[in-house]
Amino acid sequence: MGLWKLGFPVAALVLALCVEGVQAGPVLDAIKSRGEVRCGVSSGVAGFSALDGAGRWSGLDVDTCRAVAAAVLGDANKVSYTPLSSQQRFAALQANQIDILSRNTTWTLTRDAGLGLSFAAITYFDGQGLLVPKKFGVKSAKELKGAEICVQSGTTNEKNLSTFLGVNGIKAKAIVYDNFEAAYKAFFSGRCQAFSTDVSALIGLKNKQALKPDDYVVLPEVFSKEPLGPAVQRGDEDFLAIVRWTVFAMLEAEELGIGKANLQEALKSTNPAWKRLLGQSEDLGAPLGLKKDWVAQILAQVGNYGEVFDRNLGAGSPLELKRGPNALWTQGGLMYAPPLR
Ligand SMILES: N[C@@H](CCC(=O)N[C@@H](CS)C(=O)NCC(=O)O)C(=O)O
Structure with a gap:
């Protein structure tokens, strides 16, 4: 069937999408036009999301939002934080007051299937x-x-x-x-x-x-079992995919041995696995609607999963938690990213 048989308005829309690229989902579009990711956090749980004396949020859950902002906006600082109690958190996501709920929240059947939200990944296996x-x-x-x-x-x-x-x-x-x-x-x-x-x-x-x-x-x-991870509203599969693959990219980077600490050296390497992840050969950004260097941005500004864990929860933090089930699958843990290819 010729395009024009669809009628002018539909054909024009199809053409416009071909020229402009497919529209992103509503949450992702709003983040891009606002220039900021709205992140729902706890009111203060050490190592996950806590406010310091200088008014800065830090923690594993905060770093998930920062990584998403680095991937989408190229700037991990473009995040606003809303502290939410256990009771308030899901309503805030449902009411579109936040883009991501990143707050020691357990992925359960009733929450995932019954609250109009989607869990993107597991960032911490707790109990x-x-x-x-x-x-x-x-x-x-x-x-x-x-x-x-x-x-x-x-x-x-x-x-x-x-x-x-x-x-x-x-x-x-x-x-x-x-x-x-x-x-x-x-x-x-x-x-x-x-x-x-x-x-x-x-x-x-x-x-x-x-x-x-x-x-x-x-x-x-x-x-x-308390598998904790970020959740997003339903209805924006593009944004869900970005949050999910942001977490996976941080795991994959740890598995490949690339992080904030050695990024500059890694960017000069000829290692094909490093080149692919850092956007120096294939384009792993395009399928997500992101720039080719999105993983490099996450690593430069936030770090890989192991670095984020150590700084907030592990040896480099007052909590000194062991990796335990949060070790990579290659080290006997449960952390496993599907292939980034
Ligand atoms: N993972 C559990 C517990 C999460 C939770 O909300 N824990 C409380 C007690 S540590 C909390 O974080 N409170 C902080 C707040 O209300 O801001 C869940 O998802 O229900």
């Missing part, structure tokens, strides 16, 4: 645990009979805790708070005998007691 004051001498969650346990509402933690207590016949009571600060302050002031959330956040909380972190212990039981 839920319990923090207790050492002076109680409790060595296992099974000894928490009669305890009151502080937990935040609107989290997977609230439900996992009641399942865990029920399955194990532990007669303890959850004390539920809407506000994170109120919840942990209640625990540190002795209102609750334990605090329950993702283990990474428990370690951050333990360190918050700057003077006496050793007064608290994380119990050995880890009783849930």
Whole structure:
């Protein structure tokens, strides 16, 4: 069928798209015209998204947004942050107040299928645990009979805790708070005998007691799967793909041994795998509607996954978390990027 048989308006549109290139999805278009990625973060979870004294956000979840801004806008600083409580986070995405929810959020069936959003990737494999004051001498969650346990509402933690207590016949009571600060302050002031959330956040909380972190212990039981990662609104597959492949590119870069630390040297290398990822041979940007050097921008401004992990959560951070399941698959972990080709 000839193009003109479609009628003038349709044919003109088809031609315009051929000339101009296909329109991006609505979220991506809005980011480009605004010149900024709107990132929903927590109100302050050490190592993931926390505000420092100079008013700067940092953490693994913050770096995910920064990497997306580097990929789309060529500038990792073009991000605005909205702190959101556990309760507020999904509504903020649904109401289009943010472009990415990057906030220690667990990928679950009901959230993914039921809330009109899509999880793009897993940036941290976590699990839920319990923090207790050492002076109680409790060595296992099974000894928490009669305890009151502080937990935040609107989290997977609230439900996992009641399942865990029920399955194990532990007669303890959850004390539920809407506000994170109120919840942990209640625990540190002795209102609750334990605090329950993702283990990474428990370690951050333990360190918050700057003077006496050793007064608290994380119990050995880890009783849930908490795969954390960024989520986006449904309806913009282009943007979903960009967030997903941004995370994968950071993993792939670590696997190939390229990062912020050796980028300049890598850019001069003849290694074909490095050249491809850095946009010096094939164009891995075009299918995503990005510039050819998008991965190089991420690495220059943010770093590869290993660098981001070390700086925020690992050896280079106060948390000193081990990679554990967050090691690359080549190192016995679960982090695996599909091929970037
Ligand atoms: N990963 C869990 C828990 C995430 C969560 O919201 N945890 C709380 C307790 S650490 C939190 O981050 N609160 C910070 C806030 O409300 O700003 C989930 O997705 O439900």
